[in-house]
Amino acid sequence: MRVRGLVWGALAVILxxxxxxxxxxxxxxxxxxxxxWDGAPVAGATVTFVPTGEGGKEAIGLTDNSGxxxxxxxxxxxGAMPGEYAIIVTKKPPVTVPGGGQGGPPADPMAAMKxxxxxxxVGVSGGPKNELPAVYEKAGSPNPLKAKVESGxxxxxxxxxxxxxx
Numbered sequence: 350m351r352v353r354g355l356v357w358g359a360l361a362v363i364l365x366x367x368x369x370x371x372x373x374x375x376x377x378x379x380x381x382x383x384x385x386w387d388g389a390p391v392a393g394a395t396v397t398f399v400p401t402g403e404g405g406k407e408a409i410g411l412t413d414n415s416g417x418x419x420x421x422x423x424x425x426x427x428g429a430m431p432g433e434y435a436i437i438v439t440k441k442p443p444v445t446v447p448g449g450g451q452g453g454p455p456a457d458p459m460a461a462m463k464x465x466x467x468x469x470x471v472g473v474s475g476g477p478k479n480e481l482p483a484v485y486e487k488a489g490s491p492n493p494l495k496a497k498v499e500s501g502x503x504x505x506x507x508x509x510x511x512x513x514x515x
Contacts, residue, residue: 375406375423375430376430376431377408377422377423377427377428377429377430378428378429378430378431378498378499378500378502379419379426379427379428380398380408380410380419380420380428380429380496380498380502380505381410381417381418381419381420381504381505382396382417382418382504382505382506382507383412383415383416383417383418383504383505383506383507384396384412384416384418384438384507384509385416385506385507385508385509386481386509386510387509387510389416390412390414390415390416390417391412391416391438391440391481391509392412392413392414392415392416393411393412393440393443394411394412394416394418394438394439394440394481395409395410395411395437395438395439395440395441396409396410396411396412396418396420396436396437396438396507397409397436397437397438397439398420398429398434398435398436398496398498399434399435399436399437399488400430400432400433400434401432401433401434401435401488401495402432402433403432404430404431404432405429405430405431405432405433405434405498406422406429406430407422408420408421408422408428408429408430408434409421428498429498430498431498431499431500432497432498433495433496433497433498434495434496434497434498435488435489435492435494435495436485436488436492436494436495436496436507437485437486437487437488437492437494438481438485438486438494438507438509439479439481439485439486440479440480440481441477441478441479441480442477442478442480478514479514480513480514481509481514482509482510482511482512482513482514483514484511485509494507
């Protein structure tokens, strides 16, 4: 009898710890916004929020034809974790992604966005060239794009400027 009580007690502790570690404190804040370049909406851009402090997690979104985006961290369009972020914005010509075709929706949009973003950050040689000013493709100085994600925040307006890359 005593052993059974110990087993149930240990199981309760394990489940309690696992429950707290599996999303118990991972509350996101809905984040949406618009990207413009010299006043015109930027369609087909990838926007990545990179945490600059502790507790954050990278969030990513794609702009539609009006330059609007919604961020995703864990589930589609769930937003971002509260905190301070540097913002990366890139736009590459359409490529064929796994599960989709050129211009067609991929079977797993989150996996495709993360894979595409990973290649963009690494600077894969021979990959598609960024169509936006280079200042916005890396986090930190001289990139001026930053945001604080917090409950009740309004729409994020990202206004890009600069000459078209050569």
